[in-house]
């Protein structure tokens with residue numbers, strides 16, 4: 001039944017509409033249904049939820065059906081305006097201003113309400129424009145990273161939710177199949193549909209009305225990307241997400257859906273058992289973890305950060321670095337010294353040239369992992385790096401641990417060793433004195449502008465997404 005404030009407000013308007021149509025005052029109707037007029041007034045104003053028996057009595061007394069009263073539609077244009085105004089005045093954007101809300105009276109004209117609503121809409125528009133300045137985005141991103149670090153990159157609620165969903169869909173062990181992902185979707189009332197005209201600004205689109213999740217075409221059967229995208233789309237529903245109201249909110253949701261997909265692809269119980277056995281055998285390796293669960297090297301490495309501190313008591317770091325040396329994805333709880341800008345942001349910063357993450361690009365044999373010990377001002381770390389390439393160019397994925405924990409990993413016997421003194425500039429950012437002198441004043445490089453994730457997002461109902469494109473896309477497919 002009606003439960004949220006909004007539904008109660010619509011219900012109230014519908015009752016008032018029926019009462020006035022029946023030419024009854026509050027007290028008249030109260031007498032007919034056996035409650036005080038003041039009680040009815042509270043219900044009509046959406047301040048109180050009526051019992052079903054009272055609703056039945058009201059429906060009877062006003063010559064209608066309960067189903068009519070609880071319909072979600074505003075009863076008329078005026079009520080629609082009043083409901084929208086109530087919603088606007090209840091929004092956090094408006095309440096932050098500390099301005100007293102307007103009480104709508106009978107005598108207030110529709111034009112007046114329209115005009116106030118116009119101001120509210122403009123307020124929301126301006127607010128969402130301001131949401132994602134690059135500074136705000138960086139700050140939100142850094143806060144989220146620190147929060148996740150404080151909980152060892154582990155979200156137990158989502159772990160449990162994923163295990164429950166997998167079990168219900170009949171998944172037992174090993175790699176998660178497309179078939180099982182389909183069953184999970186069906187259980188949620190969704191059909192997975194692969195289309196080649198998804199809006200450019202989206203990775204998937206969900207049609208809530210017809211229960212469809214649209215995904216890009218399955219061009220590489222068996223790839224881990226499609227399962228992951230389908231799982232992420234489902235996660236929005238399973239986790240009860242509503243359109244994000246801030247960039248921080250947007251990032252949090254993005255993290256949660258990624259996390260849910262990761263939990264499904266490598267479930268906590270099975271993944272932890274695998275890692276514990278590998279540790280016992282002193283044979284931990286990202287590539288084995290990757291192959292056992294049929295995921296990408298990046299997904300396997302990142303998943304280790306979710307499980308290894310909590311379940312194996314091991315601190316570690318994860319780095320994804322592009323060919324220019326810039327960090328594109330990062331996690332650490334082992335105090336590895338990372339480059340940082342003044343706002344505390346790590347993403348987009350160039351990692352030390354002596355780190356395994358960059359040395360790996362210079363290796364001749366890049367089909368296997370590169371192992372390396374690196375001495376840093378914070379101690380010695382052992383790292384394992386795999387290089388790969390994507391449409392955006394080459395990248396490397398590194399998982400590493402403090403020296404003492406290297407003994408559990410395959411590759412610990414490596415003779416590769418490097419010294420890093422970063423952030424000291426003389427480590428790797430300054431050329432040797434003779435070369436610097438030779439070229440000083442004789443070089444003029446032109447900078448390449450980085451387009452990282454911190455560009456402001458287009459405004460709209462969904463940050464980063466072009467609504468119009470999405471609505472037209474759904475319209476095109478809904479009739480098929």
Ligand SMILES: [Zn+2]
Pocket residue numbers: 351352353354420421422427428429
């Ligand atoms: Zn360095």
